[in-house]
Amino acid sequence: MHGHVQGVGFRYATTRRAAELGLACEAQNLPDGTVLVTARGAAADVDALVDWLRSGRTPGRVTGVDAQPV
Template sequence: MRAVVHGHVQGVGFRWTTGRELARLGLDGGARNEADGTVVVQARGPRADLERLVGWLRGGSTPGRVTSVDVTGPADD
């Protein structure tokens, strides 16, 4: 699964916190900053856990301020 996270998500601990959430869910993957200010999250694992990750990304408990999340791969809505 690949998710592009938009909003104020750089310089706020977003990648670090996302890494902890990936580990908590038992998913393989990571997060990286992009030059356009987005963060790309890539994850691999069971579909249900990927869906939980997407819910967490969209849920408002992440650092910073997420305005939208574009998902491609198994956790598509």
Template sequence: MSDTEPADLAASPVRLTAWVHGHVQGVGFRWATRTKALDFGLVGFASNYPDGRVLVVAEGREDATDALLAWLRSGDTPGRVDTVVDSVTGPRGGYDGFDTR
């Protein structure tokens, strides 16, 4: 294994899908998530669901999606996050910026 391999892996694009449970609607959660995602150089969206969850889909460097996921779980978000159920897959593309739906 070379010294550059971990950095190369961190630069690999991935897709983070995170279902955020808690009191995360009507508190500025999606807008704050958008701000953080853009700060990390990610593209994707955050969308409210009728059952009170927020779906966050973010694509970009793996280290950036890891940072966004850590923020989602940090307790520093607007509202109250009880649980984050996440998965990481290969990117699908097709996003331009970060949208709040």
């Protein structure tokens, strides 16, 4: 994920949205200014979280989301 998200409640909002979807989720700031979001759960629910992250409804300014299944 890329963009300016620190200091705007982004991590809290992301983990709250993930919990609403029934996902286990962690969001952490990385030294380069990006945020790493790790979500575990049903594929459709993870996809819904990724869609939300790309939607523009998140706090902060997200300029890119790279989603990778593990």
